[in-house]
Amino acid sequence: MTTLTDRYVWAAARTLPEAQRTEFSRDLSERIADTVDARVDSGASTPETAEYDALVELGDPAVLTASYSDRPLVLIGPRYFLTWKRLLIFLESFVPATATAVSALGLVIAGGGWEVIGSAIGVGISVALQLAFWVTLVFAVIERTAAATGTEAHLGWTPDRLPQLPDVRRPHRRSDLIASLSFLALAVVFLVWQHFGIVWLGGERQPIPVLDPALWSFWLPYLLVLLVLEAAFAVWIYRSDWNWTNALVNVLLNVAFAVPVIWLFVGGMLLSPEFVAAVDPHLDTDADRALSVLFVAIVVGLCAWDAIDGLVKAARGGGRGTLDFPGNRSPRHTIR
Structure with a gap:
């Protein structure tokens, strides 16, 4: 198994409960190996590119994990849902907080009193809601425009976007x-x-x-x-x-x-x-x-x-596992 396959398997398995990861990783590794062999035997890919092409065929590992654990990808649609989710989480992680801090500083400089706290928090909440609305609207337009024209927007997943494997000895x-x-x-x-x-x-x-x-x-x-x-x-x-x-x-x-x-x-x-x-x-x-x-x-x-x-x-045991709690256990499925 090469590093690229290792990265794909890890990216797909990392959000699953600990009890499911071993079986899932083994099944997925076997599926990738079979796909690589099939592509080489059929002449669809060369031995040098077969692994990369096989991973492109499998698609985004997060989508694969979602189908394995019966977690439907909704709201935007399965094609762009995960891209929308990742972008929204990234923006919400710092834009509202930055807007709150800037608003508070401006109000204090302007001579504001205790009302500064409430006003700044209100600005942060408003920015968070506006951000969620407009990002969602843009992706909804992309979803429907691509479907109407029969073209794909350039948001596709490739193995180049796979995360690097964590250092098992030093996960942080x-x-x-x-x-x-x-x-x-x-x-x-x-x-x-x-x-x-x-x-x-x-x-x-x-x-x-x-x-x-x-x-x-x-x-x-x-x-x-x-x-x-x-x-x-x-x-x-x-x-x-x-x-x-x-x-x-x-x-x-x-x-x-x-x-x-x-x-x-x-x-x-x-x-x-x-x-x-x-x-x-x-x-x-x-x-x-x-x-x-x-x-x-x-x-x-x-x-x-x-x-x-x-x-x-x-x-979490040093970040190498996930917390187990009721509702965080998905039924096992065979990867097809």
């Missing part, structure tokens, strides 16, 4: 490690850089630290050590994968960061008096409160998300 791969280490490095740079002043007043940079210099007596070194521990933990996860012990350590690290940061902020000890004095004239009371709530929400949200993400990965 280098990209996660690099992203984590890069973020932590930027956080360390910020903690040091902010001490020398990054505030701009009247078009000129002022030597005003963002965080209270008094924190260098304990809390800023504490945060620097915590960031180094986070980096070491990221390397450990890369080498050992997720389990319940590692997930618990991840929770403790997030708590160790969030609790003191929020306590210092709420107690008025996090930001330097000079920074507060420079910023306060540009904010009214309501905007100041809204930004305070937003800061606490961001810290709690990010730490909670990271902690829950680790627990979910531990429950």
Whole structure:
């Protein structure tokens, strides 16, 4: 079996419950091998292109899996449903959040108060709904136009779009490690850089630290050590994968960061008096409160998300399997 076939089988089997994957993968591998042999014997393909042509004939592995597990592809139609779904999920993953953040920033600059939060959330929801509607409408038009004219839109699947096989020993791969280490490095740079002043007043940079210099007596070194521990933990996860012990350590690290940061902020000890004095004239009371709530929400949200993400990965056995729950078991079928 070549790498291309391996990638196809993995892409098709990865969304199935664990109990069905072995049998499904074996049957699919045999079907691909038979198709390759048949194409070579009939002269439909050369030995060099038979595998690629066989996978093109089988089509999108996600569609094959859907037919195997009795999951109908509806709404747009089986021809473009999965393309529509992938594009919509991709766009919804960041466009509404970006619109919400930009809207909140604009309202705060304009002098908005507590109503900023509700208005920004409303903008995000509206953008999400509009995005879903217009993407769906475009694909519906493509579906019906292609059917009416008897032509295919250029949205077809080819084996070139197959995902790469995961690293079984390190399923979270280098990209996660690099992203984590890069973020932590930027956080360390910020903690040091902010001490020398990054505030701009009247078009000129002022030597005003963002965080209270008094924190260098304990809390800023504490945060620097915590960031180094986070980096070491990221390397450990890369080498050992997720389990319940590692997930618990991840929770403790997030708590160790969030609790003191929020306590210092709420107690008025996090930001330097000079920074507060420079910023306060540009904010009214309501905007100041809204930004305070937003800061606490961001810290709690990010730490909670990271902690829950680790627990979910531990429950999945390091991401190599899927969670089993009622309704996630499909009847077995023979692949034809």
